[in-house]
Amino acid sequence: xxxxxxxxxxxxxxxxxxxxxxxxxxxxxxxxxxxxxxxxxxxxxxxxxxxxxxxxxxxxxxxxxxxxxxxxxxxxxxxxxxxxxxxxxxxxxxxxxxxxxxxxxxxxxxxxxxxxxxxxxxxxxxxxxxxxxxxxxxxxxxxxxxxxxxxxxxxxxxxxxxxxxxxxxxxxxxxxxxxxxxxxxxxxxxxxxxxxxxxxxxxxxxxxxxxxxxxxxxxxxxxxxxxxxxxxxxxxxxxxxxxxxxxxxxxxxxxxxxxxxxxxxxxxxxxxxxxxxxxxxxxxxxxxxxxxxxxxxxxxxxxxxxxxxxxxxxxxxxxxxxxxxxxxxxxxxxxxxxxxxxxxxxxxxxxxxxxxxxxxxxxxxxxxxxxxxxxxxxxxxxxxxxxxxxxxxxxxxxxxxxxxxxxxxxxxxxxxxxxxxxxxxxxxxxxxxxxxxxxxxxxxxxxxxxxxxxxxxxxxxxxx
Amino acid sequence: xxxxxxxxxxxxxxxxxxxxxxxxxxxxxxxxxxxxxxxxxxxxxxxxxxxxxxxxxxxxxxxxxxxxxxxxxxxxxxxx
Numbered sequence: 001x002x003x004x005x006x007x008x009x010x011x012x013x014x015x016x017x018x019x020x021x022x023x024x025x026x027x028x029x030x031x032x033x034x035x036x037x038x039x040x041x042x043x044x045x046x047x048x049x050x051x052x053x054x055x056x057x058x059x060x061x062x063x064x065x066x067x068x069x070x071x072x073x074x075x076x077x078x079x080x081x082x083x084x085x086x087x088x089x090x091x092x093x094x095x096x097x098x099x100x101x102x103x104x105x106x107x108x109x110x111x112x113x114x115x116x117x118x119x120x121x122x123x124x125x126x127x128x129x130x131x132x133x134x135x136x137x138x139x140x141x142x143x144x145x146x147x148x149x150x151x152x153x154x155x156x157x158x159x160x161x162x163x164x165x166x167x168x169x170x171x172x173x174x175x176x177x178x179x180x181x182x183x184x185x186x187x188x189x190x191x192x193x194x195x196x197x198x199x200x201x202x203x204x205x206x207x208x209x210x211x212x213x214x215x216x217x218x219x220x221x222x223x224x225x226x227x228x229x230x231x232x233x234x235x236x237x238x239x240x241x242x243x244x245x246x247x248x249x250x251x252x253x254x255x256x257x258x259x260x261x262x263x264x265x266x267x268x269x270x271x272x273x274x275x276x277x278x279x280x281x282x283x284x285x286x287x288x289x290x291x292x293x294x295x296x297x298x299x300x301x302x303x304x305x306x307x308x309x310x311x312x313x314x315x316x317x318x319x320x321x322x323x324x325x326x327x328x329x330x331x332x333x334x335x336x337x338x339x340x341x342x343x344x345x346x347x348x349x350x351x352x353x354x355x356x357x358x359x360x361x362x363x364x365x366x367x368x369x370x371x372x373x374x375x376x377x378x379x380x381x382x383x384x385x386x387x388x389x390x391x392x393x394x395x396x397x398x399x400x401x402x403x404x405x406x407x408x409x410x411x412x413x414x415x416x417x418x419x420x421x422x423x424x425x426x427x428x429x430x431x432x433x434x435x436x437x438x439x440x441x442x443x444x445x446x447x448x449x450x451x452x453x454x455x456x457x458x459x460x461x462x463x464x
Numbered sequence: 465x466x467x468x469x470x471x472x473x474x475x476x477x478x479x480x481x482x483x484x485x486x487x488x489x490x491x492x493x494x495x496x497x498x499x500x501x502x503x504x505x506x507x508x509x510x511x512x513x514x515x516x517x518x519x520x521x522x523x524x525x526x527x528x529x530x531x532x533x534x535x536x537x538x539x540x541x542x543x544x
Contacts, residue, residue, distance in 0.1 A: 053468055056500050063497070065489075070501035074466035074525035315472045343472045350492030352476065376493075394493045397475045 004331065010110055011329055014039040017099055017107050018081075019089045020115030020255075021045025023053065023314065024294030028113050028321035029079045035329050041081040042107055044099065046088035049140055055314060057143040058165050059347060062150065062172035068143040089116070092262040094281070097289065111328050114259075114271060114279065115294040115321060118252035118312060123160075128222040133230040134246045137165060146247065150176060154244035157181070158233050160219050162189035164346045166249030167202065171348040174209045181212040181241050183219050183233070186434055194355070194391055196432030197365050198379055201372045201393065205349040214239075222246060252312060254296050264290065270298040270310045275337035277324035291328050293321040299338055303406065304358055304388070313344045341403055351375055354396050357389030357406040364428040368402075368418045370395055378402065381431055382412030466501050466525045467510065473521035480513035480522060488513060 016032060018025045021043045029041055045051075052071040060066040084101065091100035092112075099107045120136035123129035133154075135146045150157070150173065157173045159166045162184035173180040186192065188199030189206060206213045218236040225231045233241045259266040264287070265280035266272075271292045272280045277299065279290040292299075294317040298310040319340040327335040345354045362381025370377035370393075378398050381389035387410045390402035405414065413428050467487075469480075476494030480487070487502040487510055502510060507527075514522045 053500060055471070060497055060500065065497055066499050066501070070499070072466055072501065074468055074523055076523075315470070345471045345474075347491060347495035347497075350495070352492065352495035354472070396494055 007329065007331065010039065011035075011037050012039060014110040015042070015108060016040070016111045016113065016328070017042045017044065017109035018113045018115065019044045019099060020113075020117055020294065020296070021047070021083070021085060022051050022115065022117055022294070022317075023073065024115035024117070024317035024321040025113070026051040026073055026079075026321075027076070027318050028115060028293055028325040029081060030076045031322045031325035032329065033077055033079050035326060037329060039110075041079060042084060042109075043079075043081045044084045044087065044089050044101065044107070046086070046102075047139060047141075048086035050083070050085070052140055054138070057140065058137055058168040059172065061143045061147060062169060063175060064147070064151075068140045068147065071140065089258050092259055092264060094263050094287070094290070110289065112290045113321075113324055113328065114290065114292045114296065115317070116255035116258070117295040117317075118254050120248070121250045121253050123222070123246075123248045123250075125222070128224075128230075129248070130228075131222060131224040131230040131246075132228055133244055134222060134248065136248050137169060138252070146245075149245050150178065154178065156241065156243045157245045157247065158183065158219075158241050158243040159247045159249055160233075161249035161251070162186070162202075162206075162213070162215075163192060163249060163251060164190065164344075164348075166247070167206070167348045168346060169247050169249065170206060170211050171209065174211060174349070179212070180210075181214065181243065182206060183217055183235060183241075184213070184215045185218050187215055189213070189215075190353075191432070191434055192360070194359055194379075195362065195365060195381075196434075197367075197372075197429050198391060199432075201375065201377075205351060205375065209349045252295070254310075256296060270296050272308060273297050273299045275300055275302070275339070276327045276335045277320060277338055278327070291324040293317065293324040302337070302339060303341065303409070304361060309342070309358070311342050313342060315343050316340055341407060343399075343403070352394050352396060353391065354399055355389065355391040356399055356403040357381065357387070359389035359391055359431070360433055361388045362431045362433075364412070365431040366413045366428040367422070367425040368414065369398060369420045369425070371422050371424060378418075380405075380412065380414065382428060385412055386410065387412045387414065465504055465507060465510065465527075467498065468500065468523050469496060469498055470521045470523070471496065473519050475519055475521075477518050479516040479518065483516055484509035484513040 051073045061068050088102045090102045120138035156179040159170045159182045162182050167189050170180050170182050189202040191199040219233050221234040223232045254270045256266040273292040277291045278286045279292045295312045298308040300306040301309050320338050323338045343356045359381045361383045364382040366380045368378050368380045376394045378395050379391045387405040481490050488498045491497045
């Protein structure tokens with residue numbers, strides 16, 4: 001059968017299974033229907049809810065401006081799918097093209113889209129994690145439970161980890177008038193994603209908002225009372241914090257365990273795929289029928305030296321799912337590469353923080369516009385003489401300009417004067433990112449090439 | 465009605481906060497907070513906000529000329 005005939009048949013009566021019923025899964029499914037797929041579509045999701053939007057959970061929901069059950073994503077079109085919600089995928093048989101579900105059911109596919117995303121990394125001490133009053137924030141249920149705890153006016157909230165989520169939670173707590181301590185292993189909040197020069201500004205914002213920010217410390221133990229409710233936390237500097245609510249914000253873990261042993265190139269760093277979103281198997285050979293999108297994917301990006309990027313970004317989930325769905329139904333010459341320029345936002349302590357490119361690749365930063373003192377500035381990141389990323393604090397309207405510099409691999413530092421250049425922008429500073437070999441919860445971009453820890457095969461040279 | 469704002473695209477022009485203040489509000493100088501499931505009675509205001517957004521960052525279900533508002537209940541759902 002010629003391949004276009006096969007594609008016609010696939011589009012008409014094929015079976016496509018989407019594992020992961022969140023933002024990427026939904027937008028991928030909608031794109032499949034938009035591109036004329038009329039076959040059967042199955043959506044598998046481990047949460048019992050239809051796809052919902054996560055960013056509001058740490059913002060509107062914690063501020064009491066919206067409730068967690070009011071975050072369902074608007075639909076671009078009807079997708080006419082069979083929904084298998086509340087049941088996780090538990091295994092994959094690549095040869096038989098079958099997904100096994102946690103309840104024992106099996107679903108066959110002709111094409112598979114994997115968008116299983118990430119989950120919050122739990123507190124490592126299991127007995128301490130189970131104390132009442134200890135939370136993570138990733139899902140709708142997490143947000144409901146946390147919001148309820150905050151509404152009971154705890155004496156003090158402890159946030160462990162000052163990445164974006166932890167900082168947003170601390171910000172919401174302060175707005176609710178709650179006392180907050182933030183414990184961060186690094187030198188400042190957001191250092192993993194934005195470096196020390198910008199982290200210093202984030203630290204000042206937190207302290208001025210009344211956060212008891214402790215940096216360079218780790219929480220070594222959580223202690224509960226006789227009823228099993230958390231009451232205090234011990235810190236590595238010998239101090240302790242009396243607290244009723246602890247939020248563990250130590251980053252995320254990729255949901256790939258269900259693929260262990262399947263033969264797909266999946267591991268703790270995500271599922272490797274080519275620029276067209278096709279998954280690699282463990283042998284490094286690209287598959288024809290399995291596609292990946294969203295937080296769980298890692299794919300090579302031409303703008304960043306073809307490094308495999310894992311992006312835990314809202315916009316990436318949408319763009320990559322659209323590309324994966326398009327490619328799934330296309331001849332090879334009609335496929336598109338996933339070339340989305342990384343971008344994200346965070347709002348905290350009344351400031352809008354936005355970024356494009358990959359700041360964490362930067363070795364230098366230039367405050368090209370505005371001033372850090374005023375919390376209104378643009379920082380441009382340089383790597384090997386080119387612009388690689390940019391961040392704005394309340395200056396989002398300049399961001400598209402810097403995005404264009406990144407896309408055109410413009411020289412760093414920019415050779416031209418910029419509007420509102422201050423004395424601090426006269427020369428670049430070291431960007432001051434933490435040593436990447438030290439584990440950190442912070443960055444939501446992982447520069448993930450080969451990892452020796454991912455080794456699954458042993459090379460045995462032939463004997464002569 | 466459900467809505468989502470692409471906050472990568474949003475540039476804080478605040479037209480929506482002016483046209484539909486019960487749904488969209490500025491939080492600080494340029495950050496936007498919105499109600500992701502606004503009351504249906506706000507439909508006209510939301511439609512005006514969607515149309516007025518200079519960067520077209522707002523997507524509200526059933527307002528963008530696609531095939532209308534699908535009710536998930538109409539789809540074959542197998543709740544576990």
